[in-house]
Amino acid sequence: MxxxxxxxxxxxxxxxxxxxxxxxxxxxxxxxxxxxxxxxxxxxxxxxxxxxxxxxxxxxxxxxxxxxxxxxxxxxxxxxxxxxxxxxxxxxxxxxxxxxxxxxxxxxxxxxxxxxxxxxxxxxxxxxxxxxxxxxxxxxxxxxxxxxxxxxxxxxxxxxxxxxxxxxxxxxxxxxxxxxxxxxxxxxxxxxxxxxxxxxxxxxxxxxPSGTRQDARRWLGPVAAATPPETGVGQASAHDRDVYAFSVTVDRALDWTAFGIWLTMLLHAHGEDILRVKGLLQVVGVPTPVVIHGVQHLVHPPVHLDGWPTADRGTRLVFIVQKLPRQVIERSLAAFTRLAAVGERVV
Amino acid sequence: MCGLCGVLGTEAHWTDAAGPDSRSGAPPGGRTRRQERLHRVGLANKVLKHYGLTLADWEGNCFVLRTRTGRSAIVQHLTALWPVAERMTGRRCDPLDPQLIAAVERE
Missing domain, CATH: 3.40.50.300 (P-loop containing nucleotide triphosphate hydrolases)
Incomplete structure (x- = not known):
């Protein structure tokens, strides 16, 4: 079904x-x-x-x-x-x-x-x-x-x-x-x-899928401008100051398998601190974008969109995390996705 | 369930569904399901060797994880792989571990 x-x-x-x-x-x-x-x-x-x-x-x-x-x-x-x-x-x-x-x-x-x-x-x-x-x-x-x-x-x-x-x-x-x-x-x-x-x-x-395309356009926009915690709003409190959102952009198509190895391992090790992950992925061998949604250790079944929500292609991932270092996540993702060494440059 | 070996059919996993047709779960890049499983095993082994482990496909149905001393365990999918790897090695499998990242970067 x-x-x-x-x-x-x-x-x-x-x-x-x-x-x-x-x-x-x-x-x-x-x-x-x-x-x-x-x-x-x-x-x-x-x-x-x-x-x-x-x-x-x-x-x-x-x-x-x-x-x-x-x-x-x-x-x-x-x-x-x-x-x-x-x-x-x-x-x-x-x-x-x-x-x-x-x-x-x-x-x-x-x-x-x-x-x-x-x-x-x-x-x-x-x-x-x-x-x-x-x-x-x-x-x-x-x-x-x-x-x-x-x-x-x-x-x-x-x-x-x-x-x-x-x-x-x-x-x-x-x-x-x-x-x-x-x-x-x-x-x-x-x-x-x-x-x-x-x-x-x-x-x-x-x-x-139709709604997801529209929804992706909505959530891809504001996150790019999200405020990192260290420069965030002064009212940040004990519980929410460690929680912040950031987006990661990859300018080439991802190998789905390498990405799956990385994300399953990341959610295994840090799922409790990854409150949310959303991604619009350009996948090698797949002409249309794939959307993923995760909440802590859980990942929804991926959804294929029928087209790109914006003119900007490439992979964008949005994380809402607590206490996890953004730079390390980016470096780790880059290392794992290069394992397949079949990435295609986005034109 | 396989009548010979008694292995139950595997449950659907999110990593199996990013091909051109998400309903059939056809692998991306025109690979056959068999090729995709071998690709998965090959990539996973590049990470697992950091822990002294190897992964192998088992009849296209599940995976077998082995230590260098020959201990083995069956895992159904990637999510199940990491806790089993940790139990077998006593080491934490963390992709944010700087040593692991450096090892993967050298691959």
Whole structure:
């Protein structure tokens, strides 16, 4: 089954009280999401009144590697399998999208791992955009004091700043800057200023080649201008000052195998410190670009685009890392990709 | 599963899907699947020799990792390779290790 035929799963995450449920409730009122099933980890003060709502109790099975991101969420596995089984038997409506609202302290990585690795789920579902809500009033404090909050922003495909109408302009701008520094690739939406619909948050995920092309254009732009931590914004805090984004450009086609050896080894050794990796790759022997997405130790199935998103060809990788030295990563990538010695210069 | 050797079919891995047709997993560059596996083994061995290890393809189904003393282990794909290599050698497999980078640069 092609990735585009799988049921997309959108993870809606964000720190405690950041407005996840309010956002989800607004989105679910839209007709485009009428056939969306929802799994929630906690029942918040804002009740969700939705046809296909299930509650799950968080339970995690840590795999032998001991890595937190590579942990199967047994609760989610059971809940999603149950939903799918009922969908197929016709005892619940035939939903075409699943939204998972996490707890405020949740790490989204094990949810992504579960969807990518669980043998049954990965044949019926695919990971869609991760949407992270950040509270404009308290978000800066959350980013400063809670590494969970930094990670939720780092793994986001879309960031939604909530309560901007309650925050002062300077407060909101400082938070925008902080979010861009942690994750310059994710577009930021502010529903209090400009109402947003499901398309802006959920469309164009990695399994949608047309959307991915447009999305790649978006995330390749701002990261080139991302601020390195040493010269970054002064408000950098204990938890987010070590997290920064950078892009690496390679001006020749990469040997896919050499790149795979390098990236698997890098994620093995440093996956916990690589919060996100996105890449638009020019691969030897492949006429169109290949897009890769990774979150910590996990890499989504690569996607082939039907064309280049910009006139600029060549390989561009965007990393969001904590404490890892950019120069060493660049040198290591260059060394490994020269192993194949078949690179083609980009004209 | 192979009826003779009892080996289960390998799970799909992201490194297997960057060819011209991502659905079929055809290797890039017009290589056959067999050629691609040999290419993979050849490149991996340039890195693994730094740890005294060698990798070999096993029936196009999985890989066998061996130490110089003859210990061996089966690995299914590249992600599974590195933790097994670390267990067999007691050394950390880190591509950011300056000594490894220098060794790879000399290749």
């Amino acid at each position: 092609a990735a585009a035929d799988l049921i997309p799963v959108n993870i809606v995450t964000g720190f405690l009280g950041s407005g996840k449920t309010t956002l989800l409730r607004r989105l679910l009122a839209s007709p485009e999401l009428a056939n969306t099933a929802v799994l929630v980890n906690e029942l918040g003060e804002v009740g969700l009144d939705h046809l296909l709502l299930r509650h799950v109790d968080e339970s995690t099975v840590v795999l032998p590697s001991g890595c937190v991101c590579c942990a199967l969420r047994a609760d989610l596995t059971a809940a999603i399998r149950d939903l799918y089984s009922k969908r197929e038997r016709g005892t619940i409506p035939r939903f075409d999208r699943l939204a998972i609202e996490t707890t405020g302290l949740a790490d989204p990585a094990p949810i992504i791992f579960t969807l990518l690795a669980e043998p049954v789920l990965r044949h019926h579902f695919r990971v869609g955009h991760v949407v992270t809500t950040v509270d404009a009033v308290n978000g800066a404090r959350h980013l400063a004091q809670h590494p969970e909050s930094v990670k939720q922003v780092a793994v986001a495909d879309r960031v939604v700043l909530t309560k901007t109408d309650l925050a002062g302009p300077a407060q909101a701008e400082a938070l925008r800057t902080a979010c861009r520094r942690v994750n310059p690739a994710a577009p930021i939406f502010e529903p209090a200023v400009d109402p947003i619909g499901p398309d802006q948050l959920f469309a164009g995920d990695p399994a949608d």
